[in-house]
Amino acid sequence: MSLESISLAAFAAAFVAASAIAEPHIMIHDPYARSAGKAAKAGAAFMTIMNHGDEADRLISVASDVAVRVELHTHQENADGVMRMMHVKEGFEIPAEGARMLDRGGDHVMFMGLTGPWKQGDVLTVTFSFEKSGDMVVDIPVDQTRTSSHGQMDHGDNKDDGDHAHHDH
Template identity: 40%
Template sequence: MNISAPAIARPLFGSIEQRLGIFVLALTLLFATAHGLFAHEFKGGQLEIDHPWSRATPPGARVAGGYLVIKNKGGEADRLVSIQSDISDKAEIHEMSVGADGVMKMRQITDGVEIPAGGEVAFKSGSYHIMFIGLKAPVKEGGKFRGTLTFEKAGTVTVEFAVDKMGGQSQDHSGH
């Protein structure tokens, strides 16, 4: 009868270096796939629309604002000419500006907003923004709603607006 010594227990995944390699690979895959979960950008032709968002509204509110950044990665200017949304009767492009008298004024932009070649335009508080007029229901924090942007060259791009908290200064989504 031949009796041999028991086999030495080996780690499940080999050496420490192999285990570390597997861990690093798993971590890399996690971060690579997580970016898609948190990214909130949309593309249309040479345009990138970054993080469309709005603020929650109180019950009975008739308007809401929309904000985003449009980046033109192409060599030719494009123009945002209109927007539509299911949450409101209509949507308009507006601009806030300070007049010569020092008074802040808001006006509708009827001829669209040019997105320069290789440039970007930020739609943010105190500047260009979208007005959703004739809300069909309150815009609720944590919710989302769709909007369709129409460009002269890129055509239509459907985006999803994320809804932040009501009032106050929202986090800066413009990347600036």
């Protein structure tokens, strides 16, 4: 075998190995959480969930030790025109090559029975469970002062790229 053949074979083997260690298709972008103050019993988290894969996936549950219960919620208008928050038992579909916004007044992660107060700058560790992609541990910063900004991607000189997700397989 020539040196060129050996190099080509080594490159091919490295390429196959790199392909087997594929990047995750699901990414959590720009997460933040907030509660209603020091004595709050509930809080919520907001973010954009992006799916770079060619198949839809579904966020089926969320868990964290910062609350007694963590659920996926949305707001829905009832017959009287009143918006009500409700648990979404089937979870949220994340479309193929698309995104799902979890934003104030819409879909969000709800924390009920907080185990302690959330202070500005705290970081919550939350496990997201996806139907196809499995579990993903996400560090979510508490930002009590933030106003909703999803849909307005920040392309400024931000030191933090907003990717707070770590895969656990």
